[in-house]
Amino acid sequence: xxxxxxxxxxxxxxxAVIARAASRDGRRVxxxxxxxxxTLDELLRNDVDSDSDSEVESEGESDGDGAxxxxxxxxxxxxxxxxxxxxxxxxxxxxxxxxxxxxxxxxDMVGTAAPGIDDVVVLGKIRQYEQSGDYDVIVVDGxxxxxxxxxxxxxxxxxxxxxSGPVRTxxxxxxxxxxxxxxxxxVLVTLPETTPxxxxxxxxxxxxxxxxxxxxxxVVNAVDDGAALPDVAAQDAALRxxxxxxxxxxxxxxxxxxxxxxxxxxxxxxxxxxxxxxQLHLPARLVAGLTSADIDxxxxxxxxxxxxxxxxxxADRG
Amino acid sequence: MADLGAVIDNSSVxxxxxxxxxxxxxxxAVLGLEAARLGRRAVVVTIDPARxxxxxxxxxxxLAAEPQRIELDSRAGDxxxxxxxxxxxxxxxxxxxxxxRHASDPxxxxxxxxxxxxxxxxxxxxxxxxxxxxxTLHTLHGDERFDLVIVDTPxxxxxxxxxxxxxxxxxxxxxxxxxxxxxxxxxxxxxxxVAAQPILKAIGRVVGSDVLADAVAFFQxxxxxxxxxxxxxxxxxxxxxxxxTSFVIVASPRHDTITEAVWFAEQLVDQQVDISAAIxxxxxxxxxxxxAVDARxxxxxxxxxxxxxxxxxxxxxxxxxxxxxxxxxLGDAVGHDRVALLPLLDSDVHDLDGLYTIADHLFGRx
Numbered sequence: 001x002x003x004x005x006x007x008x009x010x011x012x013x014x015x016a017v018i019a020r021a022a023s024r025d026g027r028r029v030x031x032x033x034x035x036x037x038x039t040l041d042e043l044l045r046n047d048v049d050s051d052s053d054s055e056v057e058s059e060g061e062s063d064g065d066g067a068x069x070x071x072x073x074x075x076x077x078x079x080x081x082x083x084x085x086x087x088x089x090x091x092x093x094x095x096x097x098x099x100x101x102x103x104x105x106x107x108d109m110v111g112t113a114a115p116g117i118d119d120v121v122v123l124g125k126i127r128q129y130e131q132s133g134d135y136d137v138i139v140v141d142g143x144x145x146x147x148x149x150x151x152x153x154x155x156x157x158x159x160x161x162x163x164s165g166p167v168r169t170x171x172x173x174x175x176x177x178x179x180x181x182x183x184x185x186x187v188l189v190t191l192p193e194t195t196p197x198x199x200x201x202x203x204x205x206x207x208x209x210x211x212x213x214x215x216x217x218x219v220v221n222a223v224d225d226g227a228a229l230p231d232v233a234a235q236d237a238a239l240r241x242x243x244x245x246x247x248x249x250x251x252x253x254x255x256x257x258x259x260x261x262x263x264x265x266x267x268x269x270x271x272x273x274x275x276x277x278x279q280l281h282l283p284a285r286l287v288a289g290l291t292s293a294d295i296d297x298x299x300x301x302x303x304x305x306x307x308x309x310x311x312x313x314x315a316d317r318g
Numbered sequence: 319m320a321d322l323g324a325v326i327d328n329s330s331v332x333x334x335x336x337x338x339x340x341x342x343x344x345x346x347a348v349l350g351l352e353a354a355r356l357g358r359r360a361v362v363v364t365i366d367p368a369r370x371x372x373x374x375x376x377x378x379x380x381l382a383a384e385p386q387r388i389e390l391d392s393r394a395g396d397x398x399x400x401x402x403x404x405x406x407x408x409x410x411x412x413x414x415x416x417x418x419r420h421a422s423d424p425x426x427x428x429x430x431x432x433x434x435x436x437x438x439x440x441x442x443x444x445x446x447x448x449x450x451x452x453x454t455l456h457t458l459h460g461d462e463r464f465d466l467v468i469v470d471t472p473x474x475x476x477x478x479x480x481x482x483x484x485x486x487x488x489x490x491x492x493x494x495x496x497x498x499x500x501x502x503x504x505x506x507x508x509x510x511x512v513a514a515q516p517i518l519k520a521i522g523r524v525v526g527s528d529v530l531a532d533a534v535a536f537f538q539x540x541x542x543x544x545x546x547x548x549x550x551x552x553x554x555x556x557x558x559x560x561x562x563t564s565f566v567i568v569a570s571p572r573h574d575t576i577t578e579a580v581w582f583a584e585q586l587v588d589q590q591v592d593i594s595a596a597i598x599x600x601x602x603x604x605x606x607x608x609x610a611v612d613a614r615x616x617x618x619x620x621x622x623x624x625x626x627x628x629x630x631x632x633x634x635x636x637x638x639x640x641x642x643x644x645x646x647x648l649g650d651a652v653g654h655d656r657v658a659l660l661p662l663l664d665s666d667v668h669d670l671d672g673l674y675t676i677a678d679h680l681f682g683r684x
Contacts, residue, residue, distance in 0.1 A: 006339045012574065194666040196339075229630055230623040238623035246616075249606035250627040253634050256603065263666070 001216065002152070004142035004207075005189035006199050010221040010282075013295070014189045015141040016044055017282065021299040023072035027136040030129055031076045034122060034143050044074060044295070072136075077129075081118035084125045092166050116154030117167060123155060123174040130177065149206050152178065152186070156211060178213055185216035190271070192220050192264035197271050204275055217278035220268060224261055225283040229254050320595040320658040323681060326353045329564040329594075331459060331467045331557065335480065336568035337578045338473030341599040343371055344667055345568045346470040347404070348676045353466050354390060354400035355677075360466040361385050361403040361458055365451060374669050375404055383408035385463070393674055403464065412450040413440040420546040426539060435536040447472045448483035456554045481589060484555050488548040564594040569648060571601045571641040576648050583651040593652045597680070598645055602638035603661040610635035 003015045015031060023029045031044065129138055143151045155174040158167065178184050186207060190200035200218060207213045230238065235254055239247045272279060282298050325332065326349065334346045343366040353360035364371060364381065372380045375388050385403040414431060421427045430436050440446060451469055458467045471480050557563060565586060569579035583593055606613075610632050617628030649657045660679055667673060678684040 009339065194668075226633055227626065227629060230626055234623050235627060238627065245606065250624075250631060253605040253631045254627055256605070257630055257634065260662075 001137060002140040002142055002184070002186045003189060003219075004148035004152070004186055004203070006196060006203075009189045009191050009196055011189050012141050013298075014187070014219050014221060014282065015139050016295045017298045017302050018187070019044060019074060019137075019139045020295050021302045022137045022139070023074040024299060025303070026072045028073045028134065029075070030135040030138045031074065032126055032129070032138060032140040033076065033078045034080075034141065044076060075135075079122050079125050081122050084121045085118055088121045088124065088170070116150070116158045119151045119154035120158050120167070120171050120174055123151075123177070124170045127173055127177045130183065149203060149210075152207060152213060153210050178211060181214040184214065186213050187216045187219055189219045189221055192223055192267045194263075194267060197267045201271070201274050204277070215277055217280045218271065218275060219280045219282060220271070221282045222284040223268070223281045224257070224264060225281070226257075229258060320597075320656045322349070322352070322595055322597075322658060323356065325564050325566065325594045326356055326358065326466070329562055330465060331455060331469070331560075331563040332594075333455075333469050333471060333480065333558070333563065333565050334568050335471045335565060335582060336473075337575050340568050340570040340575055342366075342473075342568045343470050344374075344673070344676070345566075345597055345599065346468050347371055347375065348673055348680060349566070350402050350404070350466075350468050351390075351673050352677050352681055353468070354402040357398070357400045358466045359399065359401040359403075359464050360468060361405065361461075361464045363405055363407055363451070363454055363458065363467065363469045365407050365447065365470055365472045371404075374667055374673055376670060377404070381406035383411055385458070391670075393670075407447070407451055407454055409447050409450045410440045412454055413446065416450075416453060416547075416550070417543075420543045420550070422542065426543075429535070429539040433532060433536045433539055435532045436539075446483075448479045452480060452484045452554045452558060453550075456557055459557060481555065481558055481591070484551040484558075485548075488544065488551045559591065565591055566594055567596040567648075567652065568599065569596065570599050571645055573644050576644055580647050580651045583648065587651075594656065596648050596652045596657045597660060598648070598657065599660045600662045601645075601659045602634060602641055604638060605631050605634055608635070610639055 001018065003011050003018065005011050005014075019029050019031045126138060126140060129135060142148045155171040155178065159171040159175060188200050188204055190196040204215055204218075208215060229235075235251065239250060242250075268279070268281075280302060283301060332346075332349060334342050334349070336342050343364050346362050346364060350360045350362040375381075377386060377388070381404055383406060385405040388402040388404055390400070390402055417430050417436075418427050421430065448471065451471060455467055455469045458464055567579050567582055569575045579596065583596070586593055613628050613632035613635055617625045617632055620628055645657070645659075658680060660676060663672075663675065667676065675684075
C-alpha cells in the first residue's frame with residue numbers, strides 16, 4: 001500500500017494512521033520511509049515499543065483475511081535510494097567493483113543514464129520485503145512533493161529504455177507488483193480544498209492511465225468535524241442584547257467557520273462527483289503538532305469508516 | 319511584521335523557496351502585484367502549471383513559456399510605470415536553448431538534442447528543473463523590459479539545490495567517469511586507464527549496452543562545450559548570490575513544513591545567504607483579544623447557542639495558539655521581525671480580487 005499525495009496534505013500522518021490501524025487489527029505491518037525525515041518513528045513510537053491492545057472492534061467481516069489474532073506488529077524501515085542502489089549492485093555480482101564505482105561517481109551516472117533507476121531500485125527493495133512473507137501489510141510513505149507520479153512510473157519508463165539485463169528484470173518485477181490489484185494499492189491523500197482536490201484528481205487519472213495502478217480509497221485529511229454551530233437566526237437571537245465587542249467576535253468567528261465548512265463540503269462533494277472512489281475522512285486536529293495519541297484517535301476513526309464503507313459496499317453487492 | 323515593501327524596493331531578484339503545497343506560487347504572484355503597485359516592472363516566473371493562477375491573473379489561455387503582460391486595473395495603484403508580467407518555466411525548451419547557444423555548429427546541436435540520454439536529462443534529471451529556473455532567472459535579469467524578477471522555485475527538500483543546480487551540467491561533463499568514456503575518441507589509439515575497462519563493462523551489464531552506447535554518444539556530442547557551460551553556471555550562481563537578490567522563505571503553519579523551512583533557512587545561512595523574509599501562509603485569523611482559555615471559560619458559563627458560539631471561538635483560538643508555538647522556531651532561525659503571517663481566508667484565491675486581498679494583508683492595509 002503506497003500512500004501518495006502532494007506536499008502538505010499530511011501523507012506521513014495518514015501513513016502512520018493506516019499502519020496503526022492495521023497493526024491494531026492484528027497484522028504484521030512494515031512502514032517504509034523514503035529519504036525522509038524520521039517523523040514516523042516518533043508518531044508510531046507507542047506502537048513500535050509496546051504491544052497494541054487492540055481496542056478496535058471489528059464489527060462484521062473486515063476483509064478476506066478472517067479473524068486476525070490481536071497483537072499485530074509494527075516496524076519502521078528507512079530506504080534511501082543511494083543505499084538501495086549500492087546494495088543492488090552488490091547483490092548482482094558487482095561487489096568487487098561496487099566500491100570503486102561509488103568512488104568514481106559511476107553510481108551518479110548510472111542514475112542519469114537510466115533515469116528512474118534509483119526509484120526502481122527502491123521499489124525493488126520494497127518488493128523484496130513483500131516477497132519475504134514477514135509482513136501482512138507494507139505501508140509506504142510516498143515520496144515528497146510532486147514526485148509520486150515519477151516514482152510510480154519509473155519502472156515503466158525504465159522498461160521502455162532498457163531492453164535487457166538485471167535492470168530490466170528488476171523493472172519487470174516492480175511493474176508486476178504495482179499493477180497487481182491483489183498486491184498493491186495506492187492511497188491518495190488530499191485536503192478538502194480546491195487546489196489539493198484538483199491535484200488529486202489529476203494524479204489519480206495519471207496513475208490509472210499511465211501505470212495501470214489500482215487506486216484504493218482517497219483519504220481526505222483534516223476535515224472539520226467539530227460540533228455544529230447554531231444557524232444565523234439562532235445566533236442572532238442568542239446574541240441579541242449583548243453589548244461590547246464580544247458579539248462581533250462571536251459572529252465573525254462563527255461566520256468564518258461556517259464559510260470554511262461550506263467550502264470543505266463543496267470540495268468533498270466535487271471530489272466524489274469526479275472520482276468514483278471511496279472516501280475516508282480524517283478529522284482535523286485542533287493541535288497543529290501531532291502526537292502518538294492523535295494517531296491513535298485517528299486510527300479509531302479510520303477503522304470505523306473502513307468498516308462502514310466495507311459494510312456499504314457489501315450492501316451494494318448483496 | 320516583516321517589511322516586505324523594503325524587500326521589493328531593494329531587490330532586482332526575489333527567490334521564493336519552501337516545500338511543496340505551501341502557496342509559493344500564489345505568494346510570488348502577490349509579491350509581483352505589489353511590486354507593480356510600487357512602480358516596478360516585475361516578471362513572475364512560476365514552476366507550477368496551476369491553472370488557477372493563470373485564471374487569477376486573467377490569462378485565459380494559461381501561462382506561456384514567454385512573459386505575458388498582465389492587465390491591471392486601478393486597484394494596482396497609480397504608479398505610472400508599474401507593470402506585471404508572468405510566465406511559466408519550460409524546462410526542456412530552456413535546456414535546448416542553452417545547448418543551442420553553446421554549441422559550435424548546427425550538426426552538434428542536432429546530435430545533442432536527439433540523443434536519448436540528453437532527452438532524459440533535460441526532462442528528468444534531478445536538479446535540471448532548478449538549473450533551468452536559475453538559467454531563466456539570469457536571462458530575465460538581463461532583459462530590458464523588467465527591473466525585478468520574482469522566481470518561484472521547484473518544491474525541493476534542499477534549499478541548496480537552487481544554488482548548486484547551475485553547476486550540475488558542468489560537473490556532469492567534468493565527471494571522471496565521463497572522461498573515461500570520452501578517452502577512446504580523443505586519441506583514437508589511446509589506451510584506456512586501468513579502471514576504465516571493468517567500469518565500462520560493469521555499467522554495460524547493469525544498465526544494458528544500448529544505454530551505454532547512448533552515454534558515449536552523449537559525451538562525444540558535448541565535447542568542447544564544458545567550459546562554456548561552466549562559465550555560464552558561474553555567472554548564474556554569482557547573480558543568485560548577489561546582494562540585489564533576496565530570498566523569501568514561504569511556509570505553512572504545520573509542524574512538518576516549518577521543520578523543513580527551518581532546515582532551508584539554516585542551509586542558506588550556512589552559505590552566507592541572507593533571508594529577507596519568511597512568509598507563513600494560511601495562518602488562523604485572530605478573533606478578539608482573549609485566549610482560548612478565556613473563551614472556553616465563557617462557553618462553560620453560558621448555555622445553549624451562546625455556549626456553542628463561545629466554544630467555536632475557543633476552538634479557533636486554540637488552533638491559533640498552537641500554530642504560534644509551531645511557527646516560533648522559524649522566527650528563531652530568520653529573526654522574528656522578518657516573519658510575516660498571512661491569514662487563512664474563508665475562500666480560495668481564484669481571481670485578481672483574491673490576490674489583492676492577500677496583498678492588502680501582507681502589506682498591512684487591512
